[in-house]
Amino acid sequence: xxxxxxxxxxxxxxxxxxxxxxxxxxxxxxxxxxxxxxxxxxxxxxxxxxxxxxxxxxxxxxxxxxxxxxxxxxxxxxxxxxxxxxxxxxxxxxxxxxxxxxxxxxxxxxxxxxxxxxxxxxxxxxxxxxxxxxxxxxxxxxxxxxxxxxxxxxxxxxxxxxxxxxxxxxxxxxxxxxxxxxxxxxxxxxxxxxxxxxxxxxxxxxxxxxxxxxxxxxxxxxxxxxxxxxxxxxxxxxxxxxxxxxxxxxxxxxxxxxxxxxxxxxxxxxxxxxxxxxxxxxxxxxxxxxxxxxxxxxxxxxxxxxxxxxxxxxxxxxxxxxxxxxxxxxxxxxxxxxxxxxxxxxxxxxxxxxxxxxxxxxxxxxxxxxxxxxxxxxxxxxxxxxxxxxxxxxxxxxxxxxxxxxxxxxxxxxxxxxxxxxxxxxxxxxxxxxxxxxxxxxxxxxxxxxxxxxxxxxxxxxxxxxxxxxxxxxxxxxxxxxxxxxxxxxxxxxxxxxxxxxxxxxxxxxxxxxxxxxxxxxxx
Numbered sequence: 001x002x003x004x005x006x007x008x009x010x011x012x013x014x015x016x017x018x019x020x021x022x023x024x025x026x027x028x029x030x031x032x033x034x035x036x037x038x039x040x041x042x043x044x045x046x047x048x049x050x051x052x053x054x055x056x057x058x059x060x061x062x063x064x065x066x067x068x069x070x071x072x073x074x075x076x077x078x079x080x081x082x083x084x085x086x087x088x089x090x091x092x093x094x095x096x097x098x099x100x101x102x103x104x105x106x107x108x109x110x111x112x113x114x115x116x117x118x119x120x121x122x123x124x125x126x127x128x129x130x131x132x133x134x135x136x137x138x139x140x141x142x143x144x145x146x147x148x149x150x151x152x153x154x155x156x157x158x159x160x161x162x163x164x165x166x167x168x169x170x171x172x173x174x175x176x177x178x179x180x181x182x183x184x185x186x187x188x189x190x191x192x193x194x195x196x197x198x199x200x201x202x203x204x205x206x207x208x209x210x211x212x213x214x215x216x217x218x219x220x221x222x223x224x225x226x227x228x229x230x231x232x233x234x235x236x237x238x239x240x241x242x243x244x245x246x247x248x249x250x251x252x253x254x255x256x257x258x259x260x261x262x263x264x265x266x267x268x269x270x271x272x273x274x275x276x277x278x279x280x281x282x283x284x285x286x287x288x289x290x291x292x293x294x295x296x297x298x299x300x301x302x303x304x305x306x307x308x309x310x311x312x313x314x315x316x317x318x319x320x321x322x323x324x325x326x327x328x329x330x331x332x333x334x335x336x337x338x339x340x341x342x343x344x345x346x347x348x349x350x351x352x353x354x355x356x357x358x359x360x361x362x363x364x365x366x367x368x369x370x371x372x373x374x375x376x377x378x379x380x381x382x383x384x385x386x387x388x389x390x391x392x393x394x395x396x397x398x399x400x401x402x403x404x405x406x407x408x409x410x411x412x413x414x415x416x417x418x419x420x421x422x423x424x425x426x427x428x429x430x431x432x433x434x435x436x437x438x439x440x441x442x443x444x445x446x447x448x449x450x451x452x453x454x455x456x457x458x459x460x461x462x463x464x465x466x467x468x469x470x471x472x473x474x475x476x477x478x479x480x481x482x483x484x485x486x487x488x489x490x491x492x493x494x495x496x497x498x499x500x501x502x503x504x505x506x507x508x509x510x511x512x513x514x515x516x517x518x519x520x521x522x523x524x
Contacts, residue, residue: 001481009052009054009055009227010222012038014030021100031059040308041055044307048307058219063218063222063225063226073276079154080151080154080193081152084150086146088128089144090141090144091141093139097143102136106132109121123258125191151192162188163184165268171401175260200213216262216266217266227243250283255284256286264284283402288329293516317504318340322339340511341512344507351412353503356503359442359445373494381444389484392454395407395410396455398410407455411459414452418449450491453480454477464477473491
């Protein structure tokens with residue numbers, strides 16, 4: 001909307017341990033699990049108004065080809081080597097255990113449910129043999145540790161280069177910079193990038209048919225392989241290079257804080273070793289954790305809000321709004337149903353929805369469904385339009401710097417200013433004595449609402465599309481230009497409006513009790 005050329009890609013990580021765990025539990029293949037959930041993800045994204053140029057998955061021939069190319073390149077340059085390592089083996093299950101099949105107590109922070117690859121409590125990466133009182137999550141028995149030959153990524157070779165590189169990232173969030181620097185200053189250790197598995201990307205060398213490239217190494221390559229797949233699908237197979245090799249391109253990796261080291265250390269190290277002119281990450285905006293009613297989300301205990309379930313009962317924009325205004329950008333945050341209802345009723349309904357509805361309804365009713373003609377502006381009118389122009393600049397700047405809470409707050413600040421302007425001008429009174437004055441107030445208000453629909457479109461796309469159409473405009477709102485002069489000239493005096501309807505529904509406070517009763521209920 002601001003005129004940048006943007007490629008938005010992502011995908012399902014299909015080789016993660018939860019997939020094989022689910023397949024084992026249900027007695028089906030991992031591929032069947034992937035097929036089922038990937039389709040659910042695509043459906044949820046569409047219903048939530050989340051769009052991608054490509055949302056793929058990592059179980060494609062294209063991804064396998066790209067991963068194996070990077071693997072062989074790093075191997076040939078000496079950044080990958082073989083060595084023996086101790087791996088967890090479960091005598092009861094008679095199998096080697098992937099890292100996440102092993103849990104135990106973290107040796108660093110004493111968290112009792114740390115996994116064999118990482119502790120969710122302190123964020124440290126781990127090896128399963130470091131866990132205290134480790135156990136197999138399938139049978140509960142203690143694993144043995146047996147030697148097995150595997151391939152290692154020589155992370156230690158990139159220690160100095162990475163430390164130098166992060167000095168040039170002053171725009172990173174503090175949590176990302178601090179955690180990355182802490183990991184690097186603690187000294188990087190080489191990490192095994194293969195496991196004794198049958199599900200995953202095959203090692204492109206003879207003699208290793210019973211092993212696979214491990215998910216933590218190959219999943220981050222998915223950003224690159226997705227761009228290559230997108231370019232091939234578009235009929236311009238080299239076009240991905242514009243986004244990966246042009247130095248003026250900025251790449252943003254939106255993740256949670258438990259994935260920081262994979263994106264700020266491991267993936268950059270892989271890119272440095274691979275070379276070929278690939279851009280390093282520009283920004284890694286990582287959010288902290290979100291809890292639910294002051295408890296950690298737990299899908300196994302049904303302490304969760306399931307997106308398909310939510311969307312069967314509520315509209316998507318109120319959820320998008322709360323997750324944006326309450327985003328855990330700099331610290332952990334909590335989702336509560338009481339806050340959901342409050343924000344919906346006091347902010348979406350009473351602030352933004354009320355502004356749009358009373359301006360458009362009053363205009364439609366009193367000016368024959370047409371935009372009133374503009375008259376010379378007074379100082380209050382000019383101040384209101386100046387505020388709209390400033391909001392476009394401020395929200396755009398906040399979005400560019402990944403400050404999303406600030407951006408949505410600035411957008412709603414404009415809605416609040418527009419309500420004050422409307423109350424001051426009171427066109428419902430002036431229309432009785434000076435119809436031209438009322439017309440001018442409504443014309444200015446409609447211009448501001450046209451700006452509001454744009455600055456809120458990233459957060460409230462369905463609402464913005466409705467407002468776009470109520471203003472008599474055609475096409476998708478996301479094709480609008482983030483440009484003040486364009487927007488105030490778009491809604492012309494005399495052009496036809498469409499009869500508006502309320503943007504949001506006021507929620508009954510009983511929603512809080514109903515939804516909290518569902519939490520933890522296995523039958524809900």
